[in-house]
Amino acid sequence: MSRTKVVPIPVMGRHNINAYLLLGRRPVIVDAGTPGSGRKILDQITAHGVDPADVALIVITHGHIDHFGSAAELHRLTGAPVAGHMADLGPYRSGRAREPYLPTGPMGRLMARNRKLHVRAEPVDPAVLIRGETGLEDYGLAARIMPTPGHTAGSVSVLTDDGDLVAGDLIAGSFMGLVPGRPANPPFHDDPRQNLASLHEMLALDPISLHVGHGTPLDPGRVRRWAEKEGDRLARLDAAGRLPVRGE
Numbered sequence: 001m002s003r004t005k006v007v008p009i010p011v012m013g014r015h016n017i018n019a020y021l022l023l024g025r026r027p028v029i030v031d032a033g034t035p036g037s038g039r040k041i042l043d044q045i046t047a048h049g050v051d052p053a054d055v056a057l058i059v060i061t062h063g064h065i066d067h068f069g070s071a072a073e074l075h076r077l078t079g080a081p082v083a084g085h086m087a088d089l090g091p092y093r094s095g096r097a098r099e100p101y102l103p104t105g106p107m108g109r110l111m112a113r114n115r116k117l118h119v120r121a122e123p124v125d126p127a128v129l130i131r132g133e134t135g136l137e138d139y140g141l142a143a144r145i146m147p148t149p150g151h152t153a154g155s156v157s158v159l160t161d162d163g164d165l166v167a168g169d170l171i172a173g174s175f176m177g178l179v180p181g182r183p184a185n186p187p188f189h190d191d192p193r194q195n196l197a198s199l200h201e202m203l204a205l206d207p208i209s210l211h212v213g214h215g216t217p218l219d220p221g222r223v224r225r226w227a228e229k230e231g232d233r234l235a236r237l238d239a240a241g242r243l244p245v246r247g248e
């Protein structure tokens with residue numbers, strides 16, 4: 001089978017916020033940007049030679065509005081079904097992310113005050129509910145949706161059979177991608193330790209590259225070294241009783 005191409009679709013800046021176009025036998029969109037960016041995403045996939053009516057599926061990686069903000073609009077524009085994990089159904093159906101956001105560091109604390117983060121997106125009701133690992137062969141893609149909880153409870157990644165991991169906010173580029181190639185936490189994680197465990201699980205599958213919601217593609221070797229240090233950092237925070245975890 002021919003290789004699945006992973007094409008970044010910038011939604012904000014050159015790579016501050018990305019959606020992705022996966023080109024296999026059929027095209028699949030991963031993530032849907034901020035509210036009001038459906039047309040911008042559509043224009044870009046059209047520029048890549050894709051007829052919007054051919055889009056087989058729109059996968060949303062999690063219930064933050066910079067990822068599902070235009071899912072309902074893209075569904076209308078393409079007719080493609082939306083896939084999202086059960087555990088983030090609340091945000092999808094209400095159009096609101098689960099709050100408060102739990103900052104991973106100073107940048108998250110700063111960003112949590114940004115009003116844009118707290119706007120309401122158009123609600124979306126995913127027709128394809130993800131409950132576990134899900135093959136995408138039926139949608140013309142040699143890839144699987146992998147649950148990777150932690151950033152949010154319903155976070156998922158898409159792993160192609162070629163080894164490209166489209167990872168949402170499982171990991172990010174430093175300063176929302178301003179430092180190319182350097183791994184970092186995104187500004188928020190609901191459960192940092194669960195997220196790190198999900199990241200280790202994905203790294204154990206030997207991906208060849210990690211394509212993130214915020215930033216340029218990341219080298220798995222570099223992410224592995226970062227993850228070791230992050231494990232130590234979280235252990236220190238935990239020992240000091242300062243590890244933030246969302247209560248139920």
Ligand SMILES: [Zn+2]
Nearest residue numbers: 062064151169
């Ligand atoms: Zn997020």
Ligand SMILES: [Zn+2]
Nearest residue numbers: 064066169213
């Ligand atoms: Zn994000």
